[in-house]
Amino acid sequence: MTLLQIDTLSLDIRGTPILRDVSLSVDAGQIVGVIGESGSGKSMTAFSVMQLLPQGSVCSGRISLSGHEILALSEDHLCRLRGNDVSMVFQEPMTALNPLKTIGEQVAETILIHERTTAEDARKRAAEALRRVELPQDRFPLSRYPHELSGGQRQRVVIAMAIALRPKLLIADEPTTALDVTTQAEILTLLKRLVQEDGMGLLMISHDLAVVADMADHIVIMRRGEVVEQGPTQTLLRGMQHPYSLALLAASDHVPDREGTPQDTPLLRVRDVVRDYPTPRKGLWGKPGTFRAVDGVSFDIRRGENLGLVGESGCGKSTLTRAILGLEEVQAGTIALDGEPVFTGHRPNRAVRRRMQVVFQDPYGSFNPRHKVARLVCEPFHLLDDPPTGAARDRATAGALESVGLSAGDADKYIHEFSGGQRQRIAIARALIIRPDLIILDEAVSALDVSVRAQVLDLLADLSDRFGLTYLFISHDLSVVRSITDRVLVMQAGRIVEQGETERVFADPQHGYTQQLIAAAPQLPDDVRKLAHEH
Amino acid sequence: MLRFALKRLMSLVVTLWVASLVIFLSLEVVPGDPAAFMLGLNAQEDTLAALRDELGLNKGPVERYTDWVGGMLVGDFGTSYTYRTPVSRMILDRVQVSLPLALYALTLSTLIAFPAGIWAAARRGKPTDIVVMGITQLGVAIPNFWFAMLMVLVFAINLRWFNAGGFAGWDAGFFPAMKSLTLPAIALALPQASILARVMRSSLLDTLNEDFIRTARAKGLSRRQALWRHALRNALIPVLTIIGLQFAFLLAGAIIIENVFFLPGLGRLVFQAISARDLIVVESVVMLLVFAVVLVNFLVDLAYAAVDPRLRGRR
Numbered sequence A: 001m002t003l004l005q006i007d008t009l010s011l012d013i014r015g016t017p018i019l020r021d022v023s024l025s026v027d028a029g030q031i032v033g034v035i036g037e038s039g040s041g042k043s044m045t046a047f048s049v050m051q052l053l054p055q056g057s058v059c060s061g062r063i064s065l066s067g068h069e070i071l072a073l074s075e076d077h078l079c080r081l082r083g084n085d086v087s088m089v090f091q092e093p094m095t096a097l098n099p100l101k102t103i104g105e106q107v108a109e110t111i112l113i114h115e116r117t118t119a120e121d122a123r124k125r126a127a128e129a130l131r132r133v134e135l136p137q138d139r140f141p142l143s144r145y146p147h148e149l150s151g152g153q154r155q156r157v158v159i160a161m162a163i164a165l166r167p168k169l170l171i172a173d174e175p176t177t178a179l180d181v182t183t184q185a186e187i188l189t190l191l192k193r194l195v196q197e198d199g200m201g202l203l204m205i206s207h208d209l210a211v212v213a214d215m216a217d218h219i220v221i222m223r224r225g226e227v228v229e230q231g232p233t234q235t236l237l238r239g240m241q242h243p244y245s246l247a248l249l250a251a252s253d254h255v256p257d258r259e260g261t262p263q264d265t266p267l268l269r270v271r272d273v274v275r276d277y278p279t280p281r282k283g284l285w286g287k288p289g290t291f292r293a294v295d296g297v298s299f300d301i302r303r304g305e306n307l308g309l310v311g312e313s314g315c316g317k318s319t320l321t322r323a324i325l326g327l328e329e330v331q332a333g334t335i336a337l338d339g340e341p342v343f344t345g346h347r348p349n350r351a352v353r354r355r356m357q358v359v360f361q362d363p364y365g366s367f368n369p370r371h372k373v374a375r376l377v378c379e380p381f382h383l384l385d386d387p388p389t390g391a392a393r394d395r396a397t398a399g400a401l402e403s404v405g406l407s408a409g410d411a412d413k414y415i416h417e418f419s420g421g422q423r424q425r426i427a428i429a430r431a432l433i434i435r436p437d438l439i440i441l442d443e444a445v446s447a448l449d450v451s452v453r454a455q456v457l458d459l460l461a462d463l464s465d466r467f468g469l470t471y472l473f474i475s476h477d478l479s480v481v482r483s484i485t486d487r488v489l490v491m492q493a494g495r496i497v498e499q500g501e502t503e504r505v506f507a508d509p510q511h512g513y514t515q516q517l518i519a520a521a522p523q524l525p526d527d528v529r530k531l532a533h534e535h
Numbered sequence B: 001m002l003r004f005a006l007k008r009l010m011s012l013v014v015t016l017w018v019a020s021l022v023i024f025l026s027l028e029v030v031p032g033d034p035a036a037f038m039l040g041l042n043a044q045e046d047t048l049a050a051l052r053d054e055l056g057l058n059k060g061p062v063e064r065y066t067d068w069v070g071g072m073l074v075g076d077f078g079t080s081y082t083y084r085t086p087v088s089r090m091i092l093d094r095v096q097v098s099l100p101l102a103l104y105a106l107t108l109s110t111l112i113a114f115p116a117g118i119w120a121a122a123r124r125g126k127p128t129d130i131v132v133m134g135i136t137q138l139g140v141a142i143p144n145f146w147f148a149m150l151m152v153l154v155f156a157i158n159l160r161w162f163n164a165g166g167f168a169g170w171d172a173g174f175f176p177a178m179k180s181l182t183l184p185a186i187a188l189a190l191p192q193a194s195i196l197a198r199v200m201r202s203s204l205l206d207t208l209n210e211d212f213i214r215t216a217r218a219k220g221l222s223r224r225q226a227l228w229r230h231a232l233r234n235a236l237i238p239v240l241t242i243i244g245l246q247f248a249f250l251l252a253g254a255i256i257i258e259n260v261f262f263l264p265g266l267g268r269l270v271f272q273a274i275s276a277r278d279l280i281v282v283e284s285v286v287m288l289l290v291f292a293v294v295l296v297n298f299l300v301d302l303a304y305a306a307v308d309p310r311l312r313g314r315r
Helices: A042-050 A077-082 A103-114 A119-132 A151-163 A181-198 A209-215 A233-237 A243-252 A318-325 A371-376 A379-383 A390-403 A408-412 A420-432 A450-468 A478-484 A502-507 A511-519 A526-534 B002-029 B034-037 B046-053 B062-073 B087-122 B127-141 B142-159 B175-210 B211-219 B225-254 B255-260 B266-275 B279-307
Strands: A003-015 A017-029 A031-035 A057-063 A086-089 A169-175 A201-206 A218-223 A226-232 A264-280 A288-302 A306-310 A332-339 A356-359 A437-440 A470-475 A487-492 A493-501
Touching: A003 A042, A003 A086, A003 A201, A017 A031, A017 A042, A017 A057, A017 A201, A017 A226, A031 A151, A031 A209, A042 A057, A042 A086, A042 A169, A042 A201, A077 A151, A086 A151, A086 B211, A103 A119, A103 A151, A103 B211, A119 A151, A151 A181, A169 A181, A181 A201, A181 A209, A181 A511, A201 A209, A209 A233, A209 A243, A209 A288, A209 A493, A218 A233, A218 A243, A226 A233, A226 A243, A226 A450, A233 A526, A243 A450, A243 A526, A264 A318, A264 A470, A288 A318, A288 A332, A288 A470, A288 A493, A306 A478, A318 A437, A356 A420, A371 A379, A371 A390, A371 A408, A371 A420, A371 B034, A379 A420, A390 A408, A390 A420, A450 A470, A450 A478, A470 A478, A478 A502, A487 A502, A487 A511, A493 A502, A493 A511, B002 B062, B002 B279, B034 B046, B062 B279, B087 B175, B087 B225, B087 B266, B087 B279, B127 B175, B142 B175, B142 B255, B175 B225, B175 B255, B225 B266, B225 B279, B255 B266, B266 B279
Parallel strands: A031 A201, A031 A218, A086 A169, A169 A201, A306 A470, A306 A487, A356 A437, A437 A470
Antiparallel strands: A003 A017, A003 A057, A218 A226, A264 A288, A264 A332, A487 A493
C-alpha cells in the first residue's frame, strides 16, 4: 500500500531552484533510502513532506501522504498531521532536544498536543515510548534532562517522541551521522525494529551508501535537486546505470594509489604517555579529582608511514593529538620527533613544532574569515626563526597552493569563496608550506562528501609520495582508515588496545573492542565493493 | 540546587569582603590626611584633631578596618560629618525612595520590554517588527533627562496630572507616594525597556533558530506554541543578565533623574556627600551599593539556575 507518494515535486527558495521533478514513493513497512551529497536536495525533500521549509519556499507538484494532499493543506491541518501521521528524526541529537525540559515532558508533549488526554495518561504513554526505544524507566526516569544523556541516548529520546503516536511514516534525516559507529549500529537496529513492529514506512536520508545499502528496501539517488536513479536496493547496487551513481559507488569505497614505502627509522616516538585532567572538586572542600584521558600510550611512526588512529569519541584521540603537537604538557612519558622531545622543560620545543603540522576536521571553522588565503596559508611561518618575506613568501604560497591543486591566484581570495573540499585543500597547503616531516590529519576528511573525500585522499597519497610525508591519520571512519593507512592503532578509554598492519587488523581483529568496531561499521556487500573498484 | 546556592552565597561573601578591603584601602592609601581633606585648607588645628579622633584616625589601620566592618554588620555606619546625623538613618531615608523607584522602573521596563520583544520576534521582518525596533532605537537614543523634562512639561505643567517634582513621602499613603514616583519611573524605564526589548527579541530569534524548535515543530506544535513553550524560557538567560545589570544601575545611577524631579534618593546623597567631602557617608553608601549589586547578581544567578537545569549540577 503506498503511504507516501511524491510526484514531480519542484521547490524554489526565494527564486533559487532547489528541487526539480522529484518523484518517489514509500509503502507501509518499507524502508526507502535517499542518498546524495550535500546540496543534492535530499533533506529539502524530507522537509517538503513535513512542510517545514524555510521562508520564501514555493513547492509545486504533488505530495500525497496516506490520502492527504500535503501541498493543499492549511497550516493548522499540517500541525495535526505532524507528529501524528508523519514524524521526523534529525541529524544532530545533541541539539535536537530542549535543554530546559525533562525527556518525559518532551515525549509526553507529542501526545498532549494531538490528543485530549490527561497528563497522567500522557506520562504513562511517554514512559512506554521510551521503553520501546530501550530507555527503560528504572535506568532513565522521565525526570532526566537531555544534558544527562549521551548522544545516542538523546537520539533515542528524539525517536521516542517521533514514534509515541505510532505515525504511519517516519522520516530520518541522517539520524546516525553524528554518532559513533557502535552507537550508529544500535540506532539503525532500533529503527529497523520499530519499522517491523509498527508497519510504519521509513524514509531514510543519508550520505553514506553503506548505511543505506544495509537498511533500505529501495534506494533513491539524488544529485543537484534531481533524482538520477532509483530502484530496489539489491538490484540497484549491482546494476547502476547512471554515471553519477557509479561515481558515487566508486568514491564511497575509494582506495588511493600509494607508491612510497615506509622506512625502518622511527620518526615519532611516543612512550608511556599519560595525560590527566582535573575534574571538579567533590563538595565544597573536597579535592579535585583527575580524569586520565590518555593512559600509558606508546607507539612509533616510521618515516614515510601512514599510521591510523581509530576510536570512538571520548577515547582520548584528540588529547593525544594535542600532546604530540606540544599544545599541552603530558603528566608522564615522552614524545620525541627524531629524538628531539616536543616539550623542553615546561615549554614547547619550537625546533620540533615546525616539523609537525595538523589539518583539522572542520573546513569552515578552522580559518579566520577576515584574512586572505595568502595570509592563512603563511600562518605556520611564525614557527620559523627566519621566515621568507616578499617574493620568496609569495613563491612559497603559490607553490603550496599549486601542490594541492589550486592556483597561485587563489591567494588573493577570501576563504568564503571556496567550497568545503577546496578549503580542506587550503588547510593542507597551510600544513605543507613549511615542509613538515609529520602531518597529523585529525578527522581531516570526515566532513567532506564522498566524491570530494576521494579526491582529497588521492591528493594526500600523492603528496606523501612526492614530499616523503609521514601521516598520523585520526578518524572514527574505519573505511577511510583502511583505505589509506599502513598500520593502525585502536584506542579505547585512553589506551591503545590493539595495533598492527592495517589489513591484518581489519581482516583478523584480536581485541574484543576492535572486533566490535569492525562489526558495527556499515559496509557494502563484497560483490558490490568489487563492482565499485572496477569503475 | 542547594549546593549551587551555597556556592554562589560563598562567592557573594568573598566579593563583599574584597570590596570592603578595596574601599577601605583606597581611602587609606590616598596620600594626605582624610580629616584635612574633609575640612579643607583653612581648618583649625583643634577642629582637625577632633575630627581625627572622631574618624578614629589615631588608631591603627587594622583596628579601624575591623571597627568599620564590625559597625556595618550591626547597622552602625558612623555619623555624617556634615549633617551630624547617623549615616544609617540617612541611608534608610534615601533607600525608601530609591529602592521603590528602582523596582517601579524595573517593573515598568520589564512589562514593556517582554511583550514588545516577543511580539517583534514572532513577526520578524514584518511591519510590527520594524515599528517596534524603530521605537526602541529612539528609546535608546533619547537622553532620559530630556524625556523627563518633556514629561514634566506635558503631564505636570500643562495637564497637571502629576506634581513636577518632590516626593510625597510614604506617610502620605501608598498611592500618593507611588504617584510622585511615576514620572521618574517612566523616565528611567524608557531606555531600559528599549534595551531590554532588543535583547529579548534577538535572544528569542536566536533561540527560534535552534534545532529543538524544529523538533518541536515536527511534533506538531504551531509556530506560536513552539515559541511560547520552547523558545521563551531558553531565551531568558541573556535577558536576566541585562535585568540584573539594569537594577544595579537604577539603584545608584538614577542621580540625574533624581535631580530633575527633586527626589531625595541615594544618587543625590552620594553626589552631595562627594561635594561636601563627607568621606564617612561616601564610604558607607558605596559599600551599600556594592552590597546591592552583589546581592542582585546573586539573585540573578539563582534565577539562572531556576531556568536552566544544567546549572543546578548533576544529581
